[in-house]
Amino acid sequence: MDAMRKPFQGVLNIIRFNWHFYVIALFLVLALILVAFTFLLPLKQYILLLATLIVGSMAVSLIVSWYVYDVSNLYQLQWIDDIHNHQRILNINAGFDETSHLLKKKFPAADILSYDFYDPVKHTEVSIKRARKAYPAFAGTIQGNTHHLELPDNSMDKIFVTLAAHEVRNELERGVFFRELERVVKPTGQIYITEHLRDVPNFLAYNIGFFHFYSKSTWLKTFQQGNLTVHLEKKITPFISTFILVKNGSSS
The missing domain is CATH 3.40.50.150 (Vaccinia Virus protein VP39)
Incomplete structure (x- = not known):
């Protein structure tokens, strides 16, 4: 990582500049969890699985972004x-x-x-x-x-x-x-x-x-x-x- 860049600068910038996507995703996950636990639905486990997949997908993208923009030699040129x-x-x-x-x-x-x-x-x-x-x-x-x-x-x-x-x-x-x-x-x-x-x-x-x-x-x-x-x-x-x-x- 280049000394001129702060730790986690890349991934934090992604969150900072695209925060609306993460807010929407968070509300969607919370809504799915609320529906799953409020109603006795036969598809409850699938709703929870969907919520887990959304969270997992966001986590993977942020981890990869951290690797690309903060850990790799991209900005070392x-x-x-x-x-x-x-x-x-x-x-x-x-x-x-x-x-x-x-x-x-x-x-x-x-x-x-x-x-x-x-x-x-x-x-x-x-x-x-x-x-x-x-x-x-x-x-x-x-x-x-x-x-x-x-x-x-x-x-x-x-x-x-x-x-x-x-x-x-x-x-x-x-x-x-x-x-x-x-x-x-x-x-x-x-x-x-x-x-x-x-x-x-x-x-x-x-x-x-x-x-x-x-x-x-x-x-x-x-x-x-x-x-x-x-x-x-x-x-x-x-x-x-x-x-x-x-x-x-x-x-x-």
């Missing part, structure tokens, strides 16, 4: 290749930036630019709004959009989009966004896309919540739309994948 001095780094977020200050600490000689594509009209999740209020933006953050990055062609050595690209829910918008990433990165540069996948481990961890993620095949299609090639895929944990992309035809 060990999965990032060395960044040379004075390289230009673009770090893109969707309204909640947890990594720009970590990149600056790990690579102090790099020129790091934070870019926030959050649009309150398109990106309506209340959790993002709560996160933006709780944490200040990285110094010098550019507030922009996904359809045109206000940056020159071939200007960035590395681009990072960490746990943010999935917030672009519209497929056409996502394709445009990745074409912009391809335009901005240098011919010898790399783009790091870090995401949960809609796969078996994340289904076991997050139940129906895994539908908020995209499958690997969906990401590969998106990369193709952006004229990008997967140079390397890394598994940071069984629940988190990083795709290192390069421009088509590049061997970097």
